[in-house]
Amino acid sequence: xxxxxxxxxxxxxxxxxxxxxxxxxxxxxxxxxxxxxxxxxxxxxxxxxxxxxxxxxxxxxxxxxxxxxxxxxxxxxxxxxxxxxxxxxxxxxxxxxxxxxxxxxxxxxxxxxx
Amino acid sequence: xxxxxxxxxxxxxxxxxxxxxxxxxxxxxxxxxxxxxxxxxxxxxxxxxxxxxxxxxxxxxxxxxxxxxxxxxxxxxxxxxxxxxxxxxxxxxxxxxxxxxxxxxxxxxxxxx
Numbered sequence: 001x002x003x004x005x006x007x008x009x010x011x012x013x014x015x016x017x018x019x020x021x022x023x024x025x026x027x028x029x030x031x032x033x034x035x036x037x038x039x040x041x042x043x044x045x046x047x048x049x050x051x052x053x054x055x056x057x058x059x060x061x062x063x064x065x066x067x068x069x070x071x072x073x074x075x076x077x078x079x080x081x082x083x084x085x086x087x088x089x090x091x092x093x094x095x096x097x098x099x100x101x102x103x104x105x106x107x108x109x110x111x112x113x114x
Numbered sequence: 115x116x117x118x119x120x121x122x123x124x125x126x127x128x129x130x131x132x133x134x135x136x137x138x139x140x141x142x143x144x145x146x147x148x149x150x151x152x153x154x155x156x157x158x159x160x161x162x163x164x165x166x167x168x169x170x171x172x173x174x175x176x177x178x179x180x181x182x183x184x185x186x187x188x189x190x191x192x193x194x195x196x197x198x199x200x201x202x203x204x205x206x207x208x209x210x211x212x213x214x215x216x217x218x219x220x221x222x223x224x225x226x227x
Contacts, residue, residue: 004156035215045204045218091156100145100164100211101172104156 004092004105012111013082020067021077021108023092031097034075036066039107040088048090051075079110087112116140120205120219127195127226135190135222137205143217144210146188147172148180150201151221157204163188164210195226 003026013019025034036048051059051066059066067076075094079086092105120137127133139146144165149157149172159172163182177199179191188207192199202223206216 009154033214043202043221045206045216045221047215047217050214093157095211098211100147100162100170101159102147102216103173104149104158106154106156 004094004103006092006105006108008108009106010109010111012113013079013086015084015112015114016081018078018080019082019110021079021090021092021110023075023077023105025073025075025092025094027073027094027096029096029099033095034066034068035093035095035102036064036075036077037091037093037104038086038088039091040085045091049077082110082112084112084114086110118205118207118217118219120203120222122222123220124223125225127192127224129196129226131195132191132193133195133224134192135203135205135224136187137189137219138187139205139207139217140186141207141217142185143207144185145208146182147206147216148178148188148190149204149206150174151204152201160190160203192224195224197226200224200226 005024032053034051038046049061049064063080065078089107091107095102118139147162148160161180163169166185205219
């Protein structure tokens with residue numbers, strides 16, 4: 001069974017600073033996908049970024065980048081230049097090839113301070 | 115821009131009552147999913163439908179049933195609600211396994227008294 005671990009229940013970050021959210025995963029499948037989602041207080045799930053296990057480069061989407069270290073089985077999310085609107089819960093998730101299940105970590109709450 | 119629509123948004127039930135959560139997507143996706151979200155546990159898969167006409171159990175299927183009515187619609191039924199089913203429920207869809215992001219509905223908050 002695949003397992004996603006997010007060890008940071010909550011984090012505080014100063015506005016305009018960068019923050020790194022940790023995510024480790026456990027799978028023996030060589031082909032898999034890694035996702036990050038944002039859930040603001042309004043409750044909706046917002047897709048942020050995707051990394052495939054065979055992708056050579058780390059994924060980036062605007063202020064979001066994914067620090068993918070395959071040997072360490074980690075997929076940390078880096079948010080640069082934090083904004084007040086980044087305050088939310090962030091979930092790491094993984095899917096395996098030909099597997100319909102997207103498994104989620106427990107989430108990390110980020111609070112951005114002005 | 116409807117995407118994934120789920121109803122109702124909020125529901126309060128008494129123990130033993132039944133209800134159905136409805137979900138519809140207009141993106142022509144093959145696969146649909148029901149997740150529940152509980153504090154400290156992330157999202158857990160209840161049931162999924164890989165394609166029209168098929169349904170399969172996820173991680174926490176007990177106490178639930180599903181119906182894939184057609185390609186657009188996937189409903190979740192609680193036959194006899196229990197307080198342990200108090201949760202936020204999310205419907206989601208995508209084109210298939212490991213094909214990229216899941217598109218989520220806005221969530222349905224269910225309270226069972």
